[in-house]
Amino acid sequence: MFGNPGSTELPLIDALAEADDLRYVLGLQEATVVGMADGYAQATGRPAFLNLHTSAGLGNAIGNLTNARANRTPLVVTAGQQDYRHIVTDPLLSGPLVELAAGAVKWGHEVRTAAELGTIVRRAFQDAVSAPGGPVFASLPMDLLDQEAGAAPPASTIDRDAVAGGLEELAHLLTEPGVGRVAVVLGDAVAAADAVPAAVSLAEALGAPVYGAPLHGRGVFPPLHPLWKGMLTPAAAAIASVLSSYDRVLLIGEQAFVVYPYTPGPALPPDVELLHLSPDAAQVGRAWPVRLGVVGHPRATLEVLLPLVRARADAEAATAAVAEAAVARAAEVAGLEETALGRYGPAPMDPMAAAHALVRAMPADSLVVDEAITTGVYVRGFHHWTEPGRYFFCTGGGLGWGMPAACGVSLGHRKAPVLCVVGDGSAMYSPQALWTAAAEQLPIVFAVVNNRQYKILKGYLRGMGGASVRTGRFVGMDLDEPPVDFMALARSMAVEATPVESTADVGDALRAALDAGRPHLLELRISA
Numbered sequence: 462m463f464g465n466p467g468s469t470e471l472p473l474i475d476a477l478a479e480a481d482d483l484r485y486v487l488g489l490q491e492a493t494v495v496g497m498a499d500g501y502a503q504a505t506g507r508p509a510f511l512n513l514h515t516s517a518g519l520g521n522a523i524g525n526l527t528n529a530r531a532n533r534t535p536l537v538v539t540a541g542q543q544d545y546r547h548i549v550t551d552p553l554l555s556g557p558l559v560e561l562a563a564g565a566v567k568w569g570h571e572v573r574t575a576a577e578l579g580t581i582v583r584r585a586f587q588d589a590v591s592a593p594g595g596p597v598f599a600s601l602p603m604d605l606l607d608q609e610a611g612a613a614p615p616a617s618t619i620d621r622d623a624v625a626g627g628l629e630e631l632a633h634l635l636t637e638p639g640v641g642r643v644a645v646v647l648g649d650a651v652a653a654a655d656a657v658p659a660a661v662s663l664a665e666a667l668g669a670p671v672y673g674a675p676l677h678g679r680g681v682f683p684p685l686h687p688l689w690k691g692m693l694t695p696a697a698a699a700i701a702s703v704l705s706s707y708d709r710v711l712l713i714g715e716q717a718f719v720v721y722p723y724t725p726g727p728a729l730p731p732d733v734e735l736l737h738l739s740p741d742a743a744q745v746g747r748a749w750p751v752r753l754g755v756v757g758h759p760r761a762t763l764e765v766l767l768p769l770v771r772a773r774a775d776a777e778a779a780t781a782a783v784a785e786a787a788v789a790r791a792a793e794v795a796g797l798e799e800t801a802l803g804r805y806g807p808a809p810m811d812p813m814a815a816a817h818a819l820v821r822a823m824p825a826d827s828l829v830v831d832e833a834i835t836t837g838v839y840v841r842g843f844h845h846w847t848e849p850g851r852y853f854f855c856t857g858g859g860l861g862w863g864m865p866a867a868c869g870v871s872l873g874h875r876k877a878p879v880l881c882v883v884g885d886g887s888a889m890y891s892p893q894a895l896w897t898a899a900a901e902q903l904p905i906v907f908a909v910v911n912n913r914q915y916k917i918l919k920g921y922l923r924g925m926g927g928a929s930v931r932t933g934r935f936v937g938m939d940l941d942e943p944p945v946d947f948m949a950l951a952r953s954m955a956v957e958a959t960p961v962e963s964t965a966d967v968g969d970a971l972r973a974a975l976d977a978g979r980p981h982l983l984e985l986r987i988s989a
Contacts, residue, residue, distance in 0.1 A: 463498040463869075465491050467514025469541030469554055472606035486872065487900065489893035491518040493865040495525035496891055499534045500830065500869025503679070503853055506653070508535035508589040509869070515541050516556030525865075525891075526565035528857030529596045532678055533649065533715065535589035536596035537582070538562070542571060544603040558600040567593075571600035575608035583614055591621070592740035593715060594653065624765050625738060625757025632769035634736055634753055638708040640668040640778040646693065647671060648714020649856065650740055652679035656760035657849040660713060663763055664688050666770050668779030670786070672703065674712070675719045678856040684845045685794065687787035692841065695719055697726035704733050709752065711736045713759055715744045721858070722921060738762060797842065805964040808986035812836040812910065815985050816882065818967035819908050820844050823880050823975075826851055828870055830881040832863025835917050836910045836987065840882045861890025864907060868894050871903040878904040878975055885911040885940060885947070892950055898980035899955040906974045907951075907982045912989050913941040951982035958982040 463486045466474045477485050488494035491513050502509035513519050519540045529536050540562075542548075543555035559569035567588060572578055578601075585597045625631075635643055645667070651660050660682060664671045671688045673681050675695035682689050693700050697720050704710055710733055717737070718728040727749075729735060734752035737745050738759060745754035755762070801817035816839035820829065826847055831840045831854045844852050853870055855862040867881035888909050898905050915938040922929040929935050951958035961970050961983050974981035 462510050463494050464512035465494050469515045469603045489896050491521035492525045492861050493891045493893045495522045496862045496865025497869040498536055499529045500866030501873040502534050504870040504873025508537055508586050510537045513540040515554045519561055523565050524859045526596055528855050528859045528862050530565055531857030533594040535594040537585045537589050538596050538598045539601055542600045542602040546604055562598040566598040567595045569598040575605050575610045578610045579613045622758045622761040625755035625762045627755045628766050636773040640782050642708040643669050644707045644710050645669050645671045646674055646712045647681040648674035649677050649679050650714045650759055651681045654759040659760050659763035662767055666774050668782030674714055676856050678854040680846055680849050680852040687783050687790045695721050696724040697728040698724055700728040701730050705730045709734045713738045715739050715741045717748050807963045809988040810964045812987045813839045814964045815987050816840045817843050818964050822968035822971040828879045830863050830867040832887045833882040833910050834884045860887045864894035865891050867905050868897050871905055880906050882908045885909055886915050895956045896954040903980055904978050905980045906971055909947050909984050910987045912987050914939050947984045956980045956982055960984045
């Protein structure tokens, strides 16, 4: 249970003193608490449980709750409401908790009697994990927490591995155009459903190039696989340019073709037919028309679809396409490695080189949490995992997720080593995560890539070509007067810290931090 305690939750906190089967993980601020629970739920594949402090604490948490909603992370969120025996007088720490949470959760409910508490908790865990996954919220009035709730209702057994219908037609539509005329786009639902191996088999059977959905948050396809083409750029024209090379596109996931900021569209060319497999019926055909949409569990559905595709596909042509793609992919990877190594040098480091040095110093199949924003594209590109579930990125766009999520990911993997690459601006949203990492003795390396500015915002302004470009004055976007002292910040929360002055020193610094088995912060000055 993740939380930050408050007075309205004291009956619950007091009960934990006698609960040997539930461990409380303390965060020093509510946004940090949500981020930790988010990382834990993604790492374990199970709903995470957290408690916040009434309206003010829930308000602090809203930013990372919106991230959890975008990530489709299953969270059961509770907060203490004031004692109902005097709620009519608007006492201190009372408030409309359900209304406050409404925009960031799947549903919210304020418990009315102690007798209904068991049903609400059971329902919350069930609905958090049901497609689309996401946070749910329960408000717990303080006086009810002092009452006996009675026996818990029996647990439900629910089979969520439903196979979509229409698979004969889907197999026909995938194989009819011939090898090279169909592309596959994969979203986070593939990773959440443990469907990566099945997606690999389908792509190989079709000889189809595979793209990651824009800003996908988890590893959806092995990065070194010959058919992997990388993530689609979240710009309508860029997506359309790629997809226009195909007759049909199979999207496996939930939301299609996220674009930010606005760019002229459409992202899906009008002459390209979209086929969509999703666990969430509401997303099929929602943004873009589909030639065929099917609803079901991705792994279970792909396992049934695969033999139907193999029976129809041109196996010889597909094998040849994979072999040809392998040559091109190997050359591409070698070229990126050579480019990155050629950019090594003293601080301020080239962002590509800094990301390369960090990721290459980690052991194979390391856990990586990425909130590096502008440097993150390199972190994602150089993390060549072979086992799914090793890469984590926030699809919600709100800052302050990465450092606490790294704590949750490490706890979810039984205190496994984690590399958290975070921008300097992002680090200042939830630095309290450092304290929890120290308190739990988590082997996390927090690598702050510091350019002392909000670089991504400056990039957007340059694209607008407005007053900021004409004057050279970017208001509210520089963090250098004064610069943040990340060494002092980390040490104030009992986390050792090291400034790294050259790309060539990154590997040794990171390995030394890992060998210590404790949380450590590295500061890497990168170029603007």
